[in-house]
Amino acid sequence: MFVAVCFVGGNMAGTVEASNSDAAIGESGRADVIVADGHFDNPATESVLITAASGALDKALAERAAADVTAAMKALPEVADVSPPLPSHDNSALLVRVTMKGDPDTAQERIGPLHAATDAVQSRHPDLRIEETGGPSISQAMDDTLGQDFKRAEILSLPVTFAILIVAFGALIAAGVPVLLALSSVAAALGLSTLASHLVPSTDTTASVILLIGMAVGVDYSLFYLRREREERAKGRAHLDAVEIAAETSGHAVVVSGIAVTIAMAGLFLAGDVVFSSLAVGSILVVLVAVLGSLTVLPALLAKLGRWIDRPRVPLLWRLTRPRAAGAPSRVWSFILRPAIRRPAITLAVSVLALLALAAPAISMRLSFPGMEDLPRTTPAMQAYDRLVKAYPSNGTVHTVAVRVPDGQRAAVEQQLTLLATKAASDPLFAPLDEAPDITFSADGKVAVLDVATPFAGRSDQAKESLTRLRTQLVPQTIGQVPGASVAVGGFVGADVDYADHVKTKLPVVMGFVLVLTFLVMAFTFRSVVVALTSIALNMLSAAASYGLVVLIFQGTWAEGILGFTSMDAVVSWLPLFLFVVLFGLSMDYHVFVVSRIREAVAQGMPTREAVAHGITGSAGVVTSAAIVMVGVFSIFATLSTIDMKQLGVGLAAAILLDATIIRAVVLPSLMTLLGNANWWAPRFMRPRRPAAHRAEVIEGELISAGR
Template identity: 50%
Template sequence: MRPQTPQPPRTPPPPRAPGYGSGPTPGPPPARDARKRPATVRLARWSATNPWRAIGIWVGLVLVCLVVGSMAGTEKATASDMGVGESGRAGEIAREYGLVAPASENILITAKDGTLDKATAERAAAQVAERARPLKDVAEVGPTSIAADGSAYLVPVDLKGDPDKAQDHIGGLVKATKSVQKDFPELRVEQIGDGSGSKAIEEQIGKDLGQAELFSLPVTLVILMVAFGALIAAAVPVVLAITAVVASIGLYGLASAVFPDPGSAANIIMMMGMAVGVDYSLFYVRREREERARGRNRIDAIEIAAATSGHAVVVSAMAVAVSMAGMYVAGDAIFSGLATAGIIVVVVACGGSLTVLPALLAKLGNKIDRPRVPLLWRLTAREDREPRVWKAMLRPALNHPRRTLGISVVALGLLALPTFGMKLQQTSFDDFPRDMAVMQTYDRMTAAFPGEHEPSNIVVLAPEGKGPETHAALDQAVSQIRQSPLYTHDDTSPVKVSADGRAFSVQVTSPYGTNSDPAKDALDLLRDRILP
């Protein structure tokens, strides 16, 4: 027999952190030149070795963004910013030649129950006019209109100032309306118009989105606790996402000077910031915990997480940012504002996950797994746990990559087909839910006064020297329009003429809601048959 070669004694592997997945314990990571390491790894290592400095810089940046953004303020998109298509071009001509109509409000007086008492309604209308005329933001109080069936009185009021900022000029009139309502409790005295309607709609939208945000935060925390089984591990992604949202809101205040806020930028930042902030941190934290469970020290585990999950986070953030940048192609202020808000929060959340997150992980160490939620911790830390579902879902793609790619491309193409039929339009009163109080007021007004539906503005720019001929042709067209059954016959709005006699503007009104088929037929008649 040949003598056996003596074997060196086996060194037991380093102990694993209890409660993590099984698998071979790797040795130390191979040494690499620091200059050849990816930027994500270099950032993570610096943050992990200088945790307090990294955390301090992040907190300072968040505060600076918030303060600077608050000082700059957020520029709101105006009606002129959001004009699209023919209506957008008409608005530009009207503004250039001084033909923009003033913002208007309507005070509607109806009976709360039963038949309207005319004498009482007349006194209420007189008080509305009397209290509105002295107000500094009121330009003119028009004559009171009475519904054909006598069920309602309407007091029209024109406001001073920029029509795009009508909300800033309705405070005094709202107080006057409320005071009249208090003096006539048996009546319903309501205000609806450019400023009050827009303000009520924005407040309702903000309230609804705010409720959704408040609901999403605890739900997100619960999901993360189920995923990690520990409170601190679940809280770290949420805290990072919140700081990214705060910083992004401040930065968007600066960006709004170029891409104004269409009204929901802060809500988009909140929702997207919580989504991507939690998502990016989730990848990172989970990978770092897995590496520590395999015996890596804190710095090595963070570096490996940065090289893998950190790289995936960068690629994901770039993909989202580039995709949202496609919204700029539409040339619409709403899309541009939302795209800017989304890109900012995605980039900030990505930066936070690559810098301050490694610092937090290094500082917390094993404490990130405390306090443990007993049942959830046992479920997430089982050593015999095998991800069978994900393997089953990935098996077809791994076995047949080309076929899977082809099927995916076709499926995505089919899902994208409806986008080619999308049309851009400005939102009108008829597009909102009817259970809103402001919409109920609007419906009562248009039911009693069909001519108070949103009008169509006809704006004409005559060639040089063709002003009189153009004016005559426009008068003939307006007469033809108002004789159509699709438009109100008692509309007497005059044709406005610019100072140089080249531009003309007039309003015509359809007695139907803007989303109804008759209203669409009226618009087609106007654009395709009469005006050309």
């Protein structure tokens, strides 16, 4: 009922989307706001490019084809205007621009007749290459490509998760319970996030992150419960007793983990970015709902199902996964842990050095936005776009000069913008003018916009140099001379540079916030300063290694053929910040669960060395299962076409895999074994109060284990 009320109520309330002013970052953000305030009527446009199929272009044939294109397009009800043919500077191409009617945001839905007309003209002129590209064509092509990608990801994610859980539990109902909790948490959080958007505006990425985080934590929390409940039944506990013990132990770990994840996600609010703020809201809501479900619905469901939780069984898998009698340790994990327990110093040194070596490439990390050059070139629209930019450089990367026009200064602004365009055209960092400068004024004359093109790719050093020259020299020398004029330079290059600087500035702030609050939570949860410090150190090591791996894969070219991408020689700007908080939050799931088991064994009088082995071998199954689920789901993202989704999928999958294997199975046990009783040191005010008899039992156990 709670889930239904949240979902229905959220849909009834509606979503408040973030505006341009909400998303403004740096000077490019100010430029976007100025342009938005001009309320320009920017119709959708398409470009029909006419080039030779081979050899030099026959001018007469090209002009006849252009006339054919013009006549065909003007006959269409979707077309508002067709421009005269424009020859390229080297006479290798003719360009016909087509302006469409209607809402530009939905133009891609009406692009079909234009494509049909272009194809018909092509069939009548086989000696020429006649192709169409433009915003609507590229949007349609990308929507088709990405739509297929995400449809495949959605189709695969649930079966992959369910299949892994069947292997983990060997029973269908037990495998279905984690999926049920995760999906119900996602549904409730989606509804609550629409309500929250009235306070913190939402973006189009919020729902995807809710699904991503919700599936991860929902499955994790259920696995913690189910494994512990099965383990207690294997020890001979009655079913309800086993559920109660699972609720008391794993439930406590779930609460602490949920608080840690919430703190990590809350750090995104400090980024000062509406996208990260909306992601923080969605993530926090789905985590809190998953915790609530784990404390209420999950134990109630386990109590109600009874031993039916292990039905129907998959014969072979059930024999392999059923709980061991009396909680006997796994021989495999005992073997894996042997070096960490017997030679902790050497094992710790080797494993940490290996992770630091993996993290080393992160030092050379470069941040950038994906641009047009990073979109898949498998579609005709993108192939035509490349040929268009080659023949007409001014149609490629552009800087947007946005001006707030002072009262009575329209003529002066127009004059200075024309001078600016002329100066830029004579500079090799900028593209030559194909026609007169296109200076656009808003209907009220209070905003003016000029696009200044550069022939270089958006992420190139030359494009960034052209931005610097525009902002520091050309603009101050021209439009900057108009009294009262407010000007900002935006566009792709400006947004790329500004956002990378923004992330570099905010990342230390977010990291500091997350580290300090996580330290406090872990210190007071485990009553140990050392456990809190080691928790943070291990998570930082895991995050650093994942950064290094992403840089190693995506800033080079060696993995292009394996993963099917073209290297952008950079990491997507928003990835380091988002990756840090997600990894820090999800890593705390495993850490809290494992350390809780170790602490529980110590509290029962077991020496630290034995408690480490007992806690890790006892929790290895659930940690491994949870990690495999997340790695499987995140790996699906690595199969998507866009470079940002590939980097996100690889980064998350690699980090979770490293965290659940090397960190939890090698670094953590060797470190805790090496520290011994020092693991539990804390100032006097933090130490838990225990009965004298219990303390005597613990001391006696330690003395016996030491051979005294």
